[in-house]
Amino acid sequence: MGTPIDPNDALGMNAPIERRDLLNSTLVAAGGVLLQSLAPLQLLAKEDWTGFGGVGDYATSNGNTYEVMTAGHKIRDHAFDGALPEIIDTHEEFDCIVAGGGISGLAAALFLERSGRRALGKQPLTCLVLDNHPIFGGEAKRNEFQVDGQRLAAHQGSAACFPPLNGTFLAQFYDSIGIDWKQFQYQKWTGPSPEFAIQTAPYPVGGPTAGFFFGAKFGHPEGLWLTDPWGKRLEGAPIAENIKRELLSMREADRKPFSAHRFQPKQHGDAASRHLDSITLENHLVETYGLSVETVRTFLSPIMGGGSGLGADVLSAYCEYAPDVLLPWDYKQGAQMFPGGNAGIARHMLKQLIPHAISGGNSMQEICRGRVQFSSLDRSGQATHVRLNSTVVSVKHEGTPEAARTVEVLYTRGGKLYRVRAKSVIMAGGSWTTKHVVPDLPATCREAYAQFHRAPCLMANVAVRNWRFLYKLGLTECQWFEGIGNYLTMRKMPTFGTDPATISPDSPVVLNLKILFSNPGLTLEEQTSRGRMDLYSTPFRSYERQIREQFHSFFSRSGFNAGRDIAGIILNRWGHAYLSPKPGFFFGLDGKPGPGEIIRQHPYGRIAFANSDLAGIMDHRMSILEAQRAVGQIMGKLN
Numbered sequence: 001m002g003t004p005i006d007p008n009d010a011l012g013m014n015a016p017i018e019r020r021d022l023l024n025s026t027l028v029a030a031g032g033v034l035l036q037s038l039a040p041l042q043l044l045a046k047e048d049w050t051g052f053g054g055v056g057d058y059a060t061s062n063g064n065t066y067e068v069m070t071a072g073h074k075i076r077d078h079a080f081d082g083a084l085p086e087i088i089d090t091h092e093e094f095d096c097i098v099a100g101g102g103i104s105g106l107a108a109a110l111f112l113e114r115s116g117r118r119a120l121g122k123q124p125l126t127c128l129v130l131d132n133h134p135i136f137g138g139e140a141k142r143n144e145f146q147v148d149g150q151r152l153a154a155h156q157g158s159a160a161c162f163p164p165l166n167g168t169f170l171a172q173f174y175d176s177i178g179i180d181w182k183q184f185q186y187q188k189w190t191g192p193s194p195e196f197a198i199q200t201a202p203y204p205v206g207g208p209t210a211g212f213f214f215g216a217k218f219g220h221p222e223g224l225w226l227t228d229p230w231g232k233r234l235e236g237a238p239i240a241e242n243i244k245r246e247l248l249s250m251r252e253a254d255r256k257p258f259s260a261h262r263f264q265p266k267q268h269g270d271a272a273s274r275h276l277d278s279i280t281l282e283n284h285l286v287e288t289y290g291l292s293v294e295t296v297r298t299f300l301s302p303i304m305g306g307g308s309g310l311g312a313d314v315l316s317a318y319c320e321y322a323p324d325v326l327l328p329w330d331y332k333q334g335a336q337m338f339p340g341g342n343a344g345i346a347r348h349m350l351k352q353l354i355p356h357a358i359s360g361g362n363s364m365q366e367i368c369r370g371r372v373q374f375s376s377l378d379r380s381g382q383a384t385h386v387r388l389n390s391t392v393v394s395v396k397h398e399g400t401p402e403a404a405r406t407v408e409v410l411y412t413r414g415g416k417l418y419r420v421r422a423k424s425v426i427m428a429g430g431s432w433t434t435k436h437v438v439p440d441l442p443a444t445c446r447e448a449y450a451q452f453h454r455a456p457c458l459m460a461n462v463a464v465r466n467w468r469f470l471y472k473l474g475l476t477e478c479q480w481f482e483g484i485g486n487y488l489t490m491r492k493m494p495t496f497g498t499d500p501a502t503i504s505p506d507s508p509v510v511l512n513l514k515i516l517f518s519n520p521g522l523t524l525e526e527q528t529s530r531g532r533m534d535l536y537s538t539p540f541r542s543y544e545r546q547i548r549e550q551f552h553s554f555f556s557r558s559g560f561n562a563g564r565d566i567a568g569i570i571l572n573r574w575g576h577a578y579l580s581p582k583p584g585f586f587f588g589l590d591g592k593p594g595p596g597e598i599i600r601q602h603p604y605g606r607i608a609f610a611n612s613d614l615a616g617i618m619d620h621r622m623s624i625l626e627a628q629r630a631v632g633q634i635m636g637k638l639n
């Protein structure tokens with residue numbers, strides 16, 4: 001008998017990759033078993049949470065950091081209510097404090113700065129942006145890998161951007177921050193292998209290089225790939241004929257990506273959109289396409305409504321349509337993407353606000369590749385400050401909301417509690433913290449915020465030394481219906497942000513694996529809390545093992561070797577990734593407006609509210625538009 005094969009070796013668990021080996025592998029091997037006995041709220045230790053964070057400016061900020069998660073839980077558990085000892089007063093007073101340094105918070109700071117500049121005879125308005133992560137951007141951050149001498153980037157969360165229609169406010173805004181859509185020129189194909197069309201964005205489109213994987217759940221423990229499933233009309237898929245017919249009739253009815261949809265309402269607020277918001281996405285799919293509930297739950301949850309993170313059975317049907325109704329764009333140009341996703345947009349805004357914040361000049365190449373100058377973000381004398389690693393824990397008017405001249409903001413940083421004041425505050429951090437941080441929020445807003453639910457998401461970026469194993473299968477995107485995750489995609493990069501101007505199956509790339517936590521059949525609240533429990537209690541090495549096992553079962557027969565081919569894995573854990581709208585979220589129930597509209601219409605004293613979640617859709621364009629509205633609401637309070 002030969003030496004038994006160590007399963008860890010086959011998966012490359014012990015291979016020298018960029019991962020930060022903090023755990024003893026024997027302990028880790030037991031992780032999956034231990035996991036099952038974890039009490040629901042037992043959290044991981046920091047070293048089990050974080051894993052490898054990549055290289056470069058974002059290396060210590062992959063997803064929600066451990067510190068962000070624990071500080072958030074202290075707010076939720078009222079640790080900052082009542083009399084607080086040892087508050088350090090910074091004696092600073094700003095025109096505005098923005099809580100949250102994502103795209104919405106940065107946009108708010110920028111609108112404020114521009115409004116101040118326009119008000120003749122005024123000093124520039126001063127603004128402090130407080131964000132709880134080690135780097136600005138919120139969900140719009142990037143991961144960077146160094147693989148065999150090449151720098152690779154990938155998005156941590158917010159990914160694609162959409163060329164706006166000419167003459168719109170968004171077109172002017174992008175232009176004003178230096179985004180030139182013509183510069184999105186992507187890597188060209190190279191080498192002798194016949195060319196594959198590669199997407200520019202990480203969302204599956206189901207073209208000729210798409211694949212469905214069927215495993216044990218479908219009677220194929222050895223694994224079965226169906227490439228070009230739609231082109232082949234699902235022929236060869238191990239699923240019942242009636243389910244095939246259902247899926248095909250739906251696909252053929254109108255599910256072409258990025259084109260007008262047959263059931264798309266014409267206007268936000270018309271009868272069609274209101275009807276869609278009154279039912280679940282699952283009911284809509286059943287009624288409209290004649291799908292069975294089983295088909296929806298097996299094949300479409302959570303891919304449809306995927307921008308909301310949960311099963312179609314609990315989401316408003318309108319969430320599938322709202323982005324295109326609210327934000328029409330120039331479909332012909334196609335979705336575009338910076339190497340690190342919408343981190344690119346956050347960087348452009350920061351460069352406008354604080355010109356020295358990113359080294360180099362103002363070209364798209366320089367803003368993408370320059371290093372963040374952290375010491376420039378919060379220097380005395382500048383109008384806008386961005387203070388990182390700072391969690392806002394309390395926001396209160398100093399006096400009654402009607403009469404107060406200032407708002408007191410408390411934040412924690414490095415284990416200490418600080419006080420700072422402002423004439424106004426914009427809460428841009430999102431519903432998940434805002435509702436806890438403004439303690440005397442009026443009942444109208446409190447009740448509205450109680451209707452906001454945010455689902456978790458895990459974005460795993462897997463850097464591979466080449467993708468020939470995918471190429472051999474004829475794939476650039478894959479979807480599956482069992483095991484960890486939902487789909488993975490690869491994409492080509494815009495050349496202003498990446499060195500190799502070409503791509504071939506032998507190029508190193510980052511595969512983006514989307515892991516959503518839908519549990520159709522449970523309530524929305526149960527789905528979000530179960531998902532978070534999974535996300536918060538699964539150690540890095542346990543996720544790593546599951547991902548390696550999944551890749552091994554998918555690709556080992558086309559030459560993939562986990563130990564040899566995986567160069568690095570970064571996990572981005574987002575505890576509150578997606579606003580998940582229940583039916584009624586958009587247009588309200590019982591004659592009342594929807595909760596987002598209530599929050600928009602009710603700035604509270606000197607405090608206004610932003611963040612994309614108010615719109616019911618997670619889209620950076622809404623982050624910008626909500627910021628613009630919120631700044632308009634506080635401008636009258638700055639005298």
Ligand SMILES: Cc1cc2nc3c(=O)[nH]c(=O)nc-3n(C[C@H](O)[C@H](O)[C@H](O)COP(=O)(O)OP(=O)(O)OC[C@H]3O[C@@H](n4cnc5c(N)ncnc54)[C@H](O)[C@@H]3O)c2cc1C
Pocket residue numbers: 068099100101102103104105130131132133137138139140156157158159160161342390391392393428429430433434437457459574577578610611612613618619620621623
């Ligand atoms: C996985 C994923 C994929 C996505 N893909 C796309 C896409 O392809 N295209 C697109 O347009 N959008 C996408 N989005 C939506 C994304 O939410 C928006 O694009 C945008 O990045 C949201 O910006 P924001 O500023 O509104 O919120 P956030 O990005 O959430 O920013 C809020 C910031 O405030 C911080 N914060 C919260 N509370 C506090 C506090 N108390 N104190 C201090 N800081 C606080 C948060 O931690 C965060 O850093 C995606 C989102 C996710 C999660």
